[in-house]
Amino acid sequence: MTDKLKSTLWPLSIGVLTLLIWQLGGFHALLDLKPFQLPVPTGIASTLAQNLTKALRDCGITVSGAIVGMIIGSSIGFLIAVVATVFPKWGYGGLTVVSAFNAIPIVALSPIMNRWFSTGMGQKIGVVTVVTMAAMAINAYRGLTDLKPFSLDLMKSYAANRRTVFFRLRLPNCLPSVFTALKINITSSMIAAIVSEYFATSTSGLGFGIKDNLRKAEMAMGWSYITIAALAGIVLYLIISMVERRAVKWHASQRIK
CATH class of the missing domain: 1.20.5 (Single alpha-helices involved in coiled-coils or other helix-helix interfaces)
Known part of the structure; x- marks a missing residue:
């Protein structure tokens, strides 16, 4: 203690x-x-308290887009990792292509998505989806393939088929890597969602609030939006960490020394 x-x-x-x-x-x-130019914390807190309802509403819009996009992107990334594990010759190429997506700048991706989708929410989800695929694909693939040799040999000695090996060995071994990817993606998704709102046509969300208030030199309000965004990211990260402790409490990383 x-x-x-x-x-x-x-x-x-x-x-x-x-x-x-x-x-x-x-x-x-x-x-x-x-x-x-740089409001003091008490000034930021006072401005946030006066505009809390609007700030929370904009925060909900940004967070909802970030979470939906992260779920879609992480699901696609995990599916690619599974394909690359089960069918190495066919799936590894897809893993390489998705990894290359990680090099695309968000500021270049956002205007493209803005042309593809008619709503700001669709554009935001599209950007977050692309940003979060690579981290999940790479980490999940490592968890699915980086097995202890004796454990795989033991499964083969019991004549376990590929389905049993996947669900009894590969999938449990992959869980810590999946949660690592989720913790990376939850912060990346918030950043991607906020940046995408800079280019969106909608007039809501934390990204638009930051841009609009700083453009009008309302620095305290702009910083209050930055504070809300930081707190939202921290809360989402802590939620994933709490789920991780219960889901993989058997793993060495979760043992209390």
Whole structure:
């Protein structure tokens, strides 16, 4: 309990110290910024409290697009990894192509998706889908194929067929890698969704709110949207981490030392 408390208090202490330095103008003096260029935390919190309903509504729009796109992209990526595992000669090429998609910049992908879809939500989901496929495909493929030799030999000694080997050995071995990909994708999906809203025709979402408020020099409101986006990403990451602890509690990474 003492070690867990220390591991929690240290990050919190650093965070509180950072906010205190920010509030007292330390960053303004260091970076030669004016208060209107970088609002202090109390000003951001006050602005957010006054516009909380609208900010939460925009956050819900962004998060919903990010989650739907992540589910679709992760599902496609996992399917590609399964095909590459079961049919190596046919599936490995698809894995390589999907991995290449990861090199496409979001700022180049968003305008293309904006032409393909008639709604801002469709464009957002399309961008997030493409962004999240590669991480899942690569990690899932590694989990499905990186098996301990003795475990595979043991399955073969019992005359287990390919279906049994997949569901009893490969799939459980793949779960930690799948959750690793999901934790990567949940942050990537939020970034992709917010960036895609910069190019969307809709006037809602965190990305549009950040762009619109910073364009109008309403810095406190713009930073309040950035704060909401950061908090949403943290909450989604913690939810996946909690599910991971229960789903793969047998794995070495989840053991409490």
